[in-house]
Structure formats: C-alpha cells, structure tokens
Amino acid sequence: xxxxxxxxDPIDTRKILELFHLKDHLPLAKDTLQKVxxxxxxxxxxxxxxxxxxxxxxxxxxxxxxxxSDLQAVCPELLAITNKLSNLWFLRFLACRNDLTQxxxxxxxxxxxxxxxxxxxxxxxx
Numbered sequence: 872x873x874x875x876x877x878x879x880d881p882i883d884t885r886k887i888l889e890l891f892h893l894k895d896h897l898p899l900a901k902d903t904l905q906k907v908x909x910x911x912x913x914x915x916x917x918x919x920x921x922x923x924x925x926x927x928x929x930x931x932x933x934x935x936x937x938x939x940s941d942l943q944a945v946c947p948e949l950l951a952i953t954n955k956l957s958n959l960w961f962l963r964f965l966a967c968r969n970d971l972t973q974x975x976x977x978x979x980x981x982x983x984x985x986x987x988x989x990x991x992x993x994x995x996x997x
Contacts, residue, residue, distance in 0.1 A: 931957070946971055952996055960987035964996065 939956050942949050949971070953961045967985050968974055982993040 949974070960985075960992055963987050964992075 935956050939950065942956075949965070950956070955961075963985050964974070964982070965971075968977070977996075979993050982988050982996055983990070988996070
C-alpha cells in the first residue's frame with residue numbers, strides 16, 4: 872500500500888500517521904486515506920448463504936461421483952439407463968429396493984408405482 876524499504880505493520884502505521892498529518896496540506900494525501908466502513912448486514916448474510924450453497928453443491932457432486940464409480944464397478948448396465956446420475960427418478964429407482972440385484976426382477980407395474988417413473992422411464996428400465 873505504501874512505498875517503503877520493508878512491509879511491516881510498524882512501518883505501515885508510521886506512513887499512515889504521516890499521511891494523516893499531511894492530509895490538510897497535500898490533496899494527494901487526502902485522496903490516499905479513505906474511510907473504512909463496515910459492510911451492511913445483508914452483505915454478510917448473502918456471503919454466508921453463498922458459501923453454504925457452494926458447500927452443498929460440492930457435497931452433491933462428491934456424493935454423485937462416489938455413487939457413479941460404485942455403480943460402474945458393480946453394475947455398469949444401470950448407468951446405461953440414464954444420461955445423468957442425478958436424475959431424481961433414477962435415484963428413486965435405485966432406492967426402491969435395498970439390494971441392487973432385486974432391481975433386475977422388478978415388474979413394469981411395480982416400476983410405475985415408484986414416484987417419478989412413468990411409462991417412458993418404465994419402458995427404458997424394463
């Protein structure tokens with residue numbers, strides 16, 4: 872911020888004091904020092920919410936990547952059903968049974984009872 876031989880807090884403090892003394896005599900010194908005001912509460916709240924959203928998105932991506940790699944290792948045919956692993960209907964389809972081997976034996980009528988799976992997806996899965 873201030874030119875000098877070294878950047879340390881004591882040197883910066885002395886330079887700031889010099890500018891305070893000079894601000895009445897030099898217009899440049901007056902423009903250099905600016906009042907520091909605290910940010911509005913709304914900005915702090917928005918910053919907190921933005922960080923939380925970014926954290927949740929990163930968590931979602933991490934979980935989706937883990938699920939995708941596990942499914943690819945266990946049964947790659949399941950991933951071929953959908954283009955996007957985060958499709959809600961696909962996640963509900965995976966969660967409708969405790970064991971992945973039971974998914975292969977589901978009948979179309981049972982698939983239609985899963986929320987989000989209609990005729991189109993039941994035909995794709997079937």
